Amino acid sequence: MSKNNRFFISCLQKLSFISILFFPVSVLFSQQTIEAIHFATGKPVQVKIENGEIASVMEIQKLKNADKAFFIAPGFFDNQVNGFAGVSFAFGESDLTPEGIEKATRELWKFGVTTYLPTLTTNSREVLEKNFSLLAKAVNDPQLLGSIPGFHLEGPYINPADGFRGAHPKQFVRLPDWDEFQALNKAAGGKILQVTLAPEVEGAQEFIKKCRENSVIVAAGHHNANREQLDEAVQNGVRIATHLGNGCANLINRHNNPLWPQLSNDSLWISIICDGFHLLPEEIRVFYKTKGVAKTIITSDVTSYAALPPGVYKTQTGETIELTKEGKLHYPEQQVLYGSASPITKGVGNMMKVTGCSLADAIQMASTNPAKLYNLNDRGALEVGKRADLILFTLDDFVIDIQKTFVNGELVYQNNK
Numbered sequence: 001m002s003k004n005n006r007f008f009i010s011c012l013q014k015l016s017f018i019s020i021l022f023f024p025v026s027v028l029f030s031q032q033t034i035e036a037i038h039f040a041t042g043k044p045v046q047v048k049i050e051n052g053e054i055a056s057v058m059e060i061q062k063l064k065n066a067d068k069a070f071f072i073a074p075g076f077f078d079n080q081v082n083g084f085a086g087v088s089f090a091f092g093e094s095d096l097t098p099e100g101i102e103k104a105t106r107e108l109w110k111f112g113v114t115t116y117l118p119t120l121t122t123n124s125r126e127v128l129e130k131n132f133s134l135l136a137k138a139v140n141d142p143q144l145l146g147s148i149p150g151f152h153l154e155g156p157y158i159n160p161a162d163g164f165r166g167a168h169p170k171q172f173v174r175l176p177d178w179d180e181f182q183a184l185n186k187a188a189g190g191k192i193l194q195v196t197l198a199p200e201v202e203g204a205q206e207f208i209k210k211c212r213e214n215s216v217i218v219a220a221g222h223h224n225a226n227r228e229q230l231d232e233a234v235q236n237g238v239r240i241a242t243h244l245g246n247g248c249a250n251l252i253n254r255h256n257n258p259l260w261p262q263l264s265n266d267s268l269w270i271s272i273i274c275d276g277f278h279l280l281p282e283e284i285r286v287f288y289k290t291k292g293v294a295k296t297i298i299t300s301d302v303t304s305y306a307a308l309p310p311g312v313y314k315t316q317t318g319e320t321i322e323l324t325k326e327g328k329l330h331y332p333e334q335q336v337l338y339g340s341a342s343p344i345t346k347g348v349g350n351m352m353k354v355t356g357c358s359l360a361d362a363i364q365m366a367s368t369n370p371a372k373l374y375n376l377n378d379r380g381a382l383e384v385g386k387r388a389d390l391i392l393f394t395l396d397d398f399v400i401d402i403q404k405t406f407v408n409g410e411l412v413y414q415n416n417k
């Protein structure tokens with residue numbers, strides 16, 4: 001080999017070494033800097049994102065662009081999403097395609113929801129098994145950026161009585177069946193993070209213990225448990241009451257009803273729907289005063305009608321329902337609610353309005369607490385090392401308007417209006 005050739009090869013080797021050193025790093029090392037108002041301190045901060053994580057949160061003197069001051073907070077974590085923007089998880093087998101799930105996720109990002117649990121409600125074993133397996137296949141899609149860590153199964157092991165059952169179809173309500181649940185969880189890729197059931201039905205207490213042994217969160221919901229049954233259920237592992245104040249009959253005994261035991265048990269967390277239609281302001285205030293910020297979760301319980309234009313719709317089972325311009329989803333003749341159509345942003349604003357809680361508290365209830373409940377320690381806080389699941393928003397007269405959403409460090413939504 002000539003001297004020149006050797007020199008040429010050595011240069012090539014150096015170059016390839018340099019490219020090995022820098023090329024992958026430049027590809028992987030994505031960095032972004034955001035300046036905004038910290039949701040809890042109210043002070044201007046500079047937040048640096050590196051490789052999908054929050055790399056630093058630093059207080060600064062003032063924002064560069066002070067007339068465009070947005071709040072910054074960890075993204076919302078909605079633990080009960082039946083569907084969104086025309087896509088139904090609960091019924092619509094035809095919607096449970098990678099495209100349908102991606103559409104719902106992208107629409108939820110517009111409302112600041114960076115993590116959510118698709119929720120399947122009472123149905124036949126066959127339908128639940130099929131839908132869970134379709135969901136399980138779709139959620140690993142890298143395009144979803146880890147927004148769906150698992151699922152919520154609401155039913156079918158609930159109280160079959162009218163009122164407590166709510167809109168869950170009676171023919172599919174059944175007693176807790178651990179073998180069936182295991183089959184469903186297998187279909188779901190082991191990702192059922194929560195099951196909502198009635199503690200008073202036969203076999204429920206044993207079922208709750210098995211869930212605890214298997215790290216599945218159990219919620220009491222659509223039930224009529226008395227104090228002994230409820231307290232025993234909490235002892236056995238029930239952690240939370242699902243949408244307290246709903247999934248309850250209209251006519252209940254003033255002393256012996258399921259509300260008092262749930263409110264008086266200090267170990268029990270609650271989730272509440274704060275859309276302005278499901279609970280009266282005084283109910284929200286009492287629930288919040290009793291449980292406090294640490295044990296309350298704001299949930300939306302949204303259906304596929306959320307984010308659709310107002311109008312009259314036909315449901316999958318042929319019923320006529322109306323979505324009003326105020327966001328109320330109901331049977332027009334009976335004035336009975338069909339479900340929720342309000343994204344969690346509305347619940348967060350409404351919670352602040354009716355309870356007087358701070359923005360910091362509201363964000364804790366809609367982001368930090370659910371992350372803690374499901375032991376997802378990588379999210380739910382504006383802290384170094386957490387996933388950069390971040391929202392930038394304005395807050396005006398208790399209305400939260402999302403301006404930007406980052407998921408895993410990626411800008412997935414920007415309000416260009």
Ligand SMILES: [Zn+2]
Pocket residue numbers: 154166221222243247
């Ligand atoms: Zn429900």
